[in-house]
Amino acid sequence: EKQAGGRSIGQIMRQPVFIVATLCAMIGQAVMNLLMTSTPLAMHHASHIFSSTALVIEWHIFFMYAPGFFTGSIIARVGVIKVIAAGIALQAISVVIALSGTEVINFWAAMALLGLGWNFAFTGSTNLLTESHTPAERAKTQAATNFIIFSMVAIGSLSSGALMHAFGWNWVNIGALPLLLLSLIAALWLGWKRRSAGAPISP
Numbered sequence: 001e002k003q004a005g006g007r008s009i010g011q012i013m014r015q016p017v018f019i020v021a022t023l024c025a026m027i028g029q030a031v032m033n034l035l036m037t038s039t040p041l042a043m044h045h046a047s048h049i050f051s052s053t054a055l056v057i058e059w060h061i062f063f064m065y066a067p068g069f070f071t072g073s074i075i076a077r078v079g080v081i082k083v084i085a086a087g088i089a090l091q092a093i094s095v096v097i098a099l100s101g102t103e104v105i106n107f108w109a110a111m112a113l114l115g116l117g118w119n120f121a122f123t124g125s126t127n128l129l130t131e132s133h134t135p136a137e138r139a140k141t142q143a144a145t146n147f148i149i150f151s152m153v154a155i156g157s158l159s160s161g162a163l164m165h166a167f168g169w170n171w172v173n174i175g176a177l178p179l180l181l182l183s184l185i186a187a188l189w190l191g192w193k194r195r196s197a198g199a200p201i202s203p
Contacts, residue, residue, distance in 0.1 A: 006137035008143055017196050018132035018141070020190040021125045026149045027183040028121035031091055032114055032178045034156040034163075035098070036060060039111060041161065042169040046102040056107045063115030071123045080128050081191035087120025088184045095173045095180070102169070121183070 012018055036057070043053045047060035075083050097106055133141040163172050 005017060005140075006081045006134050010142050012133055012137060012141050014143060015132050016193065017128060018145075019022065020186045021129040021132060022148055023186050024088070024183045025122055025125035025129070025145070026120055026152050027179045028087060028091065028125060029149055030152045031179055032064075032118040032122075032158045033153050034160050035094075035113070035173065035176065037157055037160040038164050038169065039107060040170050042102070043104075043107055047167070048104055048107075048137065050082045052104045052107075056104065056111050059108060060111035060115045063112045064118055067116060067119045068130055071119055072127075074120075075124060075127055080124050081187055081194070083120050084124035084128065084187045085184060085191075087122070087124060088118030088180050090114075090120065092184075093117075095176055098173045099170055128163065134182050141149045 006012075013022075033099065039056065039060075040053050054122060071083070090113050094110045097113065098110035100106060129141070129145060130138075160172075163175075167175070
């Protein structure tokens, strides 16, 4: 039974490749979700009209999903670690733009880059996750990862309003930076470990 189902979920989750892939996906998704759900509140507080807020969110969603047509090709060309790192960097840049002002253009640019960064970081992370399991282990590995990721997303979504009320837009963005730094360090560490070993880490 164990051979048919592969390794235990504990064995799979202890692999560096699983830890890094799940961490980067979790942080990328949680940061994107937190800032996206906070943006309408921030724009309302900045006295922007509803149509401007709708435009910003529409473009954010466009940049989340439109790059999906070529993200896989980019991963194949430059490597999954570089794509994840680029996504994290884009999300960090979006935070800097959000902190630079509260004009509509600031929100638009920040949300556009946040969406693009999410696409690279999350798509890259889920691609990396496939290296942590065999076909027989796929279902339980993805179930464990999804539980971890979307538990954090739920916490971020439910707390976004309270965080905005307690700390304000700037501090919500600043709070995302240490998380992004952690995921970037994890991705770069795995890339270094792979180069040192001379081969990808796989099951």
